[in-house]
Amino acid sequence: MTATFDRAADFTLGLTPGDLPETTRKAAALMFLDTLGITIGATPMEAGRIARDTAVALYGGGEEVLGARMMFDGRRVSVAGAAYAAATATDNLDGHDGYYPTKGHVGVVVIPAIAALAETVPDFSGPEALAITTLGYELAGRAALSLHATVSDYHTSGAWNALGVAAIAARMRGFSRDQLRQALGIAEFHGPRSQMMREIANPSMLHDGSGWGAMAGMSAAVLAEKGFTGAPAITIEEDRVAEHWEDLGSFWQMEHQYVKPYPICRWAHAPIDAVRQVMLEHGLSHEQIAKIRINTFHESACLYPGIPSTTSQAQYSLGFAVAIQAAYGRIGVEHISGAGLADPLVASIHERITVAEAARHSVRFPACRVADVVVTLTDGRVIESGDVHARGGPEAPFSQEGIVRKFMEFAAPSLGEARASAIRDAVLGFTTEGSKFSDLGRLIYDVPGN
Secondary structure, eight states: OOHHHHHHHHHHHHOOGGGSOHHHHHHHHHHHHHHHHHHHHHTTSHHHHHHHHHHHHHHBOOOGGGEEEOTTTOOEEEHHHHHHHHHHHHHTSOOOOBBGGGTBOSHHHHHHHHHHHGGGSOOOBHHHHHHHHHHHHHHHHHHHHHHHHHOSSOBOTHHHHHHHHHHHHHHHHTOOHHHHHHHHHHHHHHSOOOBHHHHHHSOOTTTTSHHHHHHHHHHHHHHHHTTOOOOOOHHHHSGGGGGGGTTTTTSOGGGGOBOOSSSSOGGGHHHHHHHHHHHHHTTOOGGGEEEEEEEEOHHHHTSBOSOOSSHHHHHTBSHHHHHHHHHHSSOOGGGSSGGGGGOHHHHHHHTTEEEEEOHHHHTTTTTOOEEEEEEEETTSOEEEOOOEEOTTSTTSOOOHHHHHHHHHHHHHHHHOHHHHHHHHHHHHGGGSTTOBTHHHHHHHSSOTTO
């Protein structure tokens, strides 16, 4: 075993709630709540329904000790199937948190994994739930940095967040150090190294690979618990990646996640926010806009350029998303699904939008997402936004009130105000002694309306 693995193992198996700084503990509760809101909002969507039905068809039954109810569904499947179904649903409503250096997402698998595994272990405290949440973010985030630094292709989040799921399972199921090592190695070996830019060019329900990342990570943990062995995880144990693990337990990535104000790919957020800023500062309506020129970074400029015909395309759109913001001052699930995909007002604004890559924005990616817009009005005036950072990140963070408000916006339509409020209070209550995961568990497995 290497020194880096020892550091990761000590952190995974030995981290206590008291080891977390207060700011980290608070961030963990807020990211848990934010991700859970997206999971709830995604429950009625087609991708989530297909994923749950698939989990029943392919991953149902199995050992009772490793079975779990699916979130907001109630049907019992394998623990890997339950994690897969919730992660796939969450991934397909692109409003969950992320971390700039990873170019991807962790919470999308962490919360589904904890919810599934909680069905297989005795009840545990709210502070412990936040410690488990944090170790998932910290392990997966560093695996991401290691992978990006050592391979030429840009892989989806599932390629590395699978290791976070395996670590969570090891912690919750009481693995030995060797079982943890095998689980991490198996998870990395089978993690879906799917090409992110391929999905950007052809948006689909595959999204960011996180559903399969959850499946790979949980399956790896089950295999390791039963004695299966795997090659050591090179994103942890290879000498070239040691630098990415040196700050484990001292620098908390948990505190540096961004929160999305829109259920749209993060790469589109800076242009959306730039248009939002111009319209608010100048009191504009969409009727006054003749043209919008978007100057953005390369990856953003590669987003889907046309009018989408599916929700998957809409969430990887740029001009379409900006047009929605210009038309309605917000972007909700109703705008990227159903009749919203054929909105004539949005289509008319979309025709007035052009997109160009700006080198000065590209060189700053992935450390930050910045864009600017030039808006030409019908009266001939030209307004430049200047460089705008996407809201919700370290440069323009959301307040706790803003995150709670977002949670209720996504959760209440599916669950009702009372149940959504109870879930909110249970998660935020995890920061206090005496709270239990079961305070939340009794609220998250039954179907909406029950």
